[in-house]
Structures are given as structure tokens and as C-alpha cells.
Amino acid sequence: MKWIFEKILVFIVVVNAFAGFAQQNNLEVDLSKSVAKIQPTMYGIFFEDINFAADGGLYAEMIKNRSFEFTVNPLMGWIQPNSNRHSLNTNSGIATIIKYANSSGNHNYCRVKINNDKGYELINEGFRGMGIKKDATYNFYISALNKSGSIKNIIVQLIDKNKNVLGETKVAATSPVWKDYTAQLTAIKTEANAQIKITFEGTGEIDLDMVSLFPVDTWKGRKNGLRKDIVQLLYDLKPGFLRFPGGCIVEGRTLARRYQWKKTVGPVENREVLVNRWNTEFAHKLTPDYYQSFGLGFFEYFQLSEDLGAEPLPILSCGMACQFNSGELAPMEELDPYVQDALDLIEFANGSTDTPWGKVRNDMGHPKPFNLKYIGVGNEQWGADYIERYKVFAKAIKAKYPDMIIVSGSGPSPDGDYFQYGWEELKKLHADIIDEHYYKDPKWFLDNAARYDSYDRNGPKVFAGEYAAHPRGVKDGPQENNWQAALSEAAFMTGLERNADLVVMTSYAPLMAHIDAFQWAPDLIWFNNIDSYGTVNYQVQKMYSTNKGTDLLLITKEGKPLTGQEGLYASAVKDINKRELIIKLVNTKSSAQSVSIDLKGRKVKSKGTKTLLTSDNLVDVNSFESPNKISPVSSGFKLRGKKAILNLEPNSFTILKLSI
Structure with a gap:
């Protein structure tokens, strides 16, 4: 009898598990009824x-404080490694800030006095260094006035931390009046933390301003x-x-x-x-x-x-x-x-x-x-x-x-x-339009997907001008741009899209951050002096902005919009120019969910595409090392009769696109 009882228990567990997995969320989309026009400005x-x-x-621009205008210290960003202010008779040279007598925007310039041939250097550190790339060409600009006339050339070099020369050029700045000079350097090596070194041939005094370095490939x-x-x-x-x-x-x-x-x-x-x-x-x-x-x-x-x-x-x-x-x-x-x-x-x-x-x-x-x-x-x-x-x-x-x-x-x-x-x-x-800002934890975004459903349609339009999900208990910086935050934003954005008659503009904030000089996180894009990448939040924004459509459609479950029931969120649009139906589905549960979508009102071609964004772990992020770790994956999709039947993966954002 014991083995019969055990088999019955196993059968019950299997049946219940299968029933839980196979239970479908029956949705409906009516393609014949356009609820509202989606503004071209919807996602910005x-x-x-x-x-x-x-x-x-x-x-x-790669040179920091190029015109010597920083107010607290006009030479900030510039280094004189072998200048000794305390022994002016023996040092190799010195830089001094001079104010223009008559100036509007540009107030200062730099006067360099070269005392001898002991190798005076003026170095600019860049913005946490300068990112240069092997074989890339850079335009160097400088405005100069040669006061004494005995300085023949300005020598310009890109250097690494060990002062190895990575690129070099020369400017014959001999004019006794202000004159603009240009030259080019080509890098022989990739270096994320390069600097630029300026030295001089000859002795005397020379005035410098607007010292600038740009990549040619802009x-x-x-x-x-x-x-x-x-x-x-x-x-x-x-x-x-x-x-x-x-x-x-x-x-x-x-x-x-x-x-x-x-x-x-x-x-x-x-x-x-x-x-x-x-x-x-x-x-x-x-x-x-x-x-x-x-x-x-x-x-x-x-x-x-x-x-x-x-x-x-x-x-x-x-x-x-x-x-x-x-x-x-x-x-x-x-x-x-x-x-x-x-x-x-x-x-x-x-x-x-x-x-x-x-x-x-x-x-x-x-x-x-x-x-x-x-x-x-x-x-x-x-x-x-x-x-x-x-x-x-x-x-x-x-x-x-x-x-x-x-x-x-x-x-x-x-x-x-x-x-x-x-x-x-x-x-x-x-x-006309009122700008709303919200920086909240991911739960707030999930709970507020229906935020605009009850707004007065006779009042001003809405601009969701600054928003981002800030996950709690996460290290400050790129780790805040994790999949949990992005998934909650994807869910919230179904509510923005579903209310496109009211919400006419939306934008994530802030847009970008330098990895070595940021004040605020999370951010949509991270960059260093060489590379940049889009976070998983960026991928969510991109999936919406490149699939915004022209007309809002209703997608419902038992006559109601999906605003988090069973962890599901959804919106639907059509693009009348491309003749496409676009359905966005977000599953915020840690288990898969089956969805059956009844497509009514217009005929839809049986074959389409499904784009999936997901990750196994909510704390996963994109990074400089793995910029595409979490990125959309597209595959073919086929209707079953007039229905789209999908198995939504756990913690996933899916876009279904079909031709009308």
C-alpha cells in the first residue's frame, strides 16, 4: 500500500506543477480600434x-582648462614638473597667468618664461587622462604670441605615465602678435591615461592661449x-x-x-x-x-x-x-x-x-x-x-x-x-505640458504602472522628464544599472505607453557618466576615455524607442489592462506606416508564464519576430568588459491560428512584432 500512496503523491505533485506551468493568461488585442496617436516625441x-x-x-576636447580660465586656480590641470618657484634664477622656466586688458569671455592667458635649456615642461593631465588610440590622428591647436622672439618652436608630445612618447609634432610659433597655429599628431599606441607635454626650443617669453587637442575622427x-x-x-x-x-x-x-x-x-x-x-x-x-x-x-x-x-x-x-x-x-x-x-x-x-x-x-x-x-x-x-x-x-x-x-x-x-x-x-x-520627475526604488515603478490611468484628460499633457529606478543595497556606480532596475522600468513604461493620449514625452535620467568622475548613478550610458557602452536600462529604452509605433491599441485581460496582475505588464501599438503590430510584454515573476493573445479586428500575417531581453540574475549588469551581456535576442515567431501563444521567461521583457 505504501508504494501506491507514494505514486499518488508524486502524481498529484506533477499534475499540480504542470497545471501551474500550463495555466494561461488569456489576453486580447483589438487592432481595429486606435485609442490614441503616439507622438513622435514619445521617447527621447x-x-x-x-x-x-x-x-x-x-x-x-581632450585638454582640460585649455584657456586657463578656471576661477580658483587658473593653472588647474596644468603641471610644471621641473619648475621651481623658489629659485627663479636656476629653474628651467615658469608659467604665470596674465589677465587680458580688454576681454569679454576669455579673461586669461598663460605667459611662459624659459630660462635655460634644462628641459622646462608644461603638461596637461586631461580629463582623468586622455584616451588616445593607436594609428588615430589628433588635431592640435594653440594661440601664441612670441614676446622675445628667441623661442623657435613649441614641441608637442603625447606621453604615457612613464613619459614614453606616443606621438609628436612641432609648431613654429614665431609671430610677435597673437596667431593661431595648428598641427597633427598620430598615436603609435592605445593609451587610456595619456597626457600632453609641451616643451620649447630656445629661451625667452611666449604667451599661450586656447591650447586644444581633438581627435580627427569625430x-x-x-x-x-x-x-x-x-x-x-x-x-x-x-x-x-x-x-x-x-x-x-x-x-x-x-x-x-x-x-x-x-x-x-x-x-x-x-x-x-x-x-x-x-x-x-x-x-x-x-x-x-x-x-x-x-x-x-x-x-x-x-x-x-x-x-x-x-x-x-x-x-x-x-x-x-x-x-x-x-x-x-x-x-x-x-x-x-x-x-x-x-x-x-x-x-x-x-x-x-x-x-x-x-x-x-x-x-x-x-x-x-x-x-x-x-x-x-x-x-x-x-x-x-x-x-x-x-x-x-x-x-x-x-x-x-x-x-x-x-x-x-x-x-x-x-x-x-x-x-x-x-x-x-x-x-x-x-x-501645455507639465514635467514630472521621479527617482525611486524598483518596487515603486512596478506599483505605479497605472499612475496615469486616472489623470484628467482635459488638463495639461505630461512629460516624464527624469526617471530612473534606483535599486537599494547596491554599490554606488554601474552596479546600480542592474537588471532588476531595468526590468521595473520596462514594466512602468508599459503604463507610459498605455497612456500615450496624455503622456507625450518621456526620458531616462541622467543620460551618461564618466566612470572616473561621476557624481550620480545610475546612468543610461557609461564611458571612460576610450570606450562607452549602453547599460541594460539603455537596452530597455532602445527597445521602446525603436518600436514606438504610431497608434495605441488596447491589450487587456478580462477587459482590464495589465498593470501587474500575476506580475504581468503589457502594452500594444500599431505602426500604420510600416503596417506592423507591436506588443510589449513584461513578466516580473521569477517563474515562466504562458500567455495567449487573441488578435481581433484585422488580419495579421502568421509569421513575425519575437525579441527577448532577460537575464538569469536580477543583479546582472552590462560593463566595459561585457557591454552586451544583457542585450536583446530576436527569433522567428509563428501564430497558432489567430492567436499568439508565448511562454514568457522569468524576469523578462518581450516584444512581439507581426505584419498587419
Whole structure:
């Protein structure tokens, strides 16, 4: 009898296990009913100069403090290894900072005195070093004035940590007046932490300014342009918009240190260097060498938007410094210059070449307007002071440019008194789009997939402008970009997509970070001086942005949207241009789930593709060593009659694509 009892127990266990595995989630999609149009701006990117994202990152300049403008120490980044300030009669030479008598943006230059032939060196350390690649060519630029006339040449060398020469060139800087010189170097070795060494032939005094080094191989081959590998990662996202230049960087710690777009256009040598607001923001991550050269300025942001096929979305100061710092306010009676900056920016972007600011754009090489449609007033300000200032901006902008779409803000949090107040007041003012920000743990993202289901459809549209899942108990840095965080974002984004009638713009934040100089994590893209990679969060964003479709469809289970029932999340769209049905499915359970999708309303071809993103471990990450460890895998898929039947893997994000 015992063996019969044991067999019955085994049979019961097997049957129950099979039943649990085979139990299907029956879903339904009606292809004939378009719920809403999905805006081309639905998935975009948000750039902020945090984590050395501009200088030392996207902007390909390799020399730090190229014009000797850092305010605390104008020679920061420059080293004089064999100069002895205490024995000027015997040292080989010395560099001294001199202020221009009449200067707008560029205030300082460097005077080098060479005393003898003992080998005076002036070395620039770069942005945590300089990444050079074997056989790659680099453009060297320098502005010089030879005061004594006895210095014959400037010798320029790329060196490694042991001072081995990796590339060399020479500049005959003999002019007694300021003159620009150029030369090229070709690297004989790949080195992530190179430096540049400048020595001199002869003795005497020579003045130097705008010392610069760029790779020849930049994005689109532009001189003094952007880092090619990083822009390629952005381009591959096919973003609908580019929001710039921030972020808190717009506001500044004080109003004097706010981002002023007019100081970032025109000749690059005249753009005034500014200390970055992330320079001293975090006591445990001080970066006193973090400044903004503005070589990547508003013209370059507009140009990048054009390159990416993305709508430009500039964000401007509303006369309020960061409320987490000084909270300094421009008095209402002194707000006009801030408002005029916004009006002038629209003219810079869209004005004809015979307008003052349209002419500036034309002189920079872009006679054609940038076709700006969106502008942001403030970043994440809150309270009555913000509303009072927003009213002034909105009135002036709409009066002159009635079709301009204004993005306003609801503060730094997705809930609370300030958030509610901002929404209520902006709704009364018939605001166009309200920007919401949320940095929360993965559970929050799973729990809030239905966040926008109950929003008022008669109010302003929503821009989910800054969001990222921050996993808890994880080491600070790239380890925060793990599969748990990305999976929760994938689930949450089904809710963004399902509410595409209301949510018209979304972007992960921050966009990128230098592995050796970051203040904030997680980030969508990580880079060092040589390489860059997209995190698994990047892969999630890319799967959405390259599969956004044109029309929202309903996908339901028992008549209800999937917002986490049984750990399942889903959204569905169709692309009327490509004649495709695209279904996104997220299984957040640690076990597989079977799904049967009944496709109604339109005929669908029986063969399609299934793209899967998953990993065995929730703490897995992509890395410099394994940049594609977690990346999408596509395979063929076939319908069973009129139904799509899938077995969703544990902790997985799946996209099913079928031709209509």
C-alpha cells in the first residue's frame, strides 16, 4: 500500500506543477480600434552636464582648462614638473597667468618664461587622462604670441605615465602678435591615461592661449566636434527629442552661476568658462576641476538634435536658482532679462537671417532655422514663486510665438504638497505640458504602472522628464544599472505607453557618466576615455524607442489592462506606416508564464519576430568588459491560428512584432 500512496503523491505533485506551468493568461488585442496617436516625441533623451558628460565626455576636447580660465586656480590641470618657484634664477622656466586688458569671455592667458635649456615642461593631465588610440590622428591647436622672439618652436608630445612618447609634432610659433597655429599628431599606441607635454626650443617669453587637442575622427567628421562612439549610442536610440542642457545645471547654485545660453554661442574662444554646479554638490564626491568650457553650447545642442532627427527642447532659467541650494530669486521687477533670453532664443533657433539672433546662427554656419517647437521654463522649481514667474514667461512667449509649446515643471517629486500645488495652479493656467520627475526604488515603478490611468484628460499633457529606478543595497556606480532596475522600468513604461493620449514625452535620467568622475548613478550610458557602452536600462529604452509605433491599441485581460496582475505588464501599438503590430510584454515573476493573445479586428500575417531581453540574475549588469551581456535576442515567431501563444521567461521583457 505504501508504494501506491507514494505514486499518488508524486502524481498529484506533477499534475499540480504542470497545471501551474500550463495555466494561461488569456489576453486580447483589438487592432481595429486606435485609442490614441503616439507622438513622435514619445521617447527621447535628456542631456545634462553632470558626471563629466560634456567636457571630458560628449565634447571631444581632450585638454582640460585649455584657456586657463578656471576661477580658483587658473593653472588647474596644468603641471610644471621641473619648475621651481623658489629659485627663479636656476629653474628651467615658469608659467604665470596674465589677465587680458580688454576681454569679454576669455579673461586669461598663460605667459611662459624659459630660462635655460634644462628641459622646462608644461603638461596637461586631461580629463582623468586622455584616451588616445593607436594609428588615430589628433588635431592640435594653440594661440601664441612670441614676446622675445628667441623661442623657435613649441614641441608637442603625447606621453604615457612613464613619459614614453606616443606621438609628436612641432609648431613654429614665431609671430610677435597673437596667431593661431595648428598641427597633427598620430598615436603609435592605445593609451587610456595619456597626457600632453609641451616643451620649447630656445629661451625667452611666449604667451599661450586656447591650447586644444581633438581627435580627427569625430561625429560626422566635424572639426572640434563630438565624440563619435557616444553620439552613435544616442543616434541608435532614434530619440524623438533632445532635452538640454539640464537639469539642475540650468538653475545654478546661484543666479550668477546659472546657465546663460547667450554666453555659449558665437566663436568658441569667446565663450566664458563657468564652474559647474556639480563641482561641489556632494561632499563625498568633490570634483573641484569640473568646469564648463561651453564648447558644447546651444548651437551644438541644436545641431546635435538635428543630427539625431530629434526635436530640440531647451530648458531656460526662470529667475530661480536651485531651491536645494541658495534658492535665490530674481525680483519680479527684474525678470525682463530672463524673459527676453527666452524670446531671443526662439529667434536664434527660428528667426530669419536678417534678425539679430538669426544672424548669429547664420554666422555660425546654419542659415536654415532649427524649427524649434518646444521650450522649457525652469527645471524642477516649485511653489508660488515659480507659478508667479511662469505666468510672466508664458504670457510673453505666447504673445509673440502663439504656437510655441511650453514645458513647465511640477517640482522634484512625483507627489506631495508642492507637486499637488504645482499641478493645480498650472492646470488653471492651461499649461501645455507639465514635467514630472521621479527617482525611486524598483518596487515603486512596478506599483505605479497605472499612475496615469486616472489623470484628467482635459488638463495639461505630461512629460516624464527624469526617471530612473534606483535599486537599494547596491554599490554606488554601474552596479546600480542592474537588471532588476531595468526590468521595473520596462514594466512602468508599459503604463507610459498605455497612456500615450496624455503622456507625450518621456526620458531616462541622467543620460551618461564618466566612470572616473561621476557624481550620480545610475546612468543610461557609461564611458571612460576610450570606450562607452549602453547599460541594460539603455537596452530597455532602445527597445521602446525603436518600436514606438504610431497608434495605441488596447491589450487587456478580462477587459482590464495589465498593470501587474500575476506580475504581468503589457502594452500594444500599431505602426500604420510600416503596417506592423507591436506588443510589449513584461513578466516580473521569477517563474515562466504562458500567455495567449487573441488578435481581433484585422488580419495579421502568421509569421513575425519575437525579441527577448532577460537575464538569469536580477543583479546582472552590462560593463566595459561585457557591454552586451544583457542585450536583446530576436527569433522567428509563428501564430497558432489567430492567436499568439508565448511562454514568457522569468524576469523578462518581450516584444512581439507581426505584419498587419
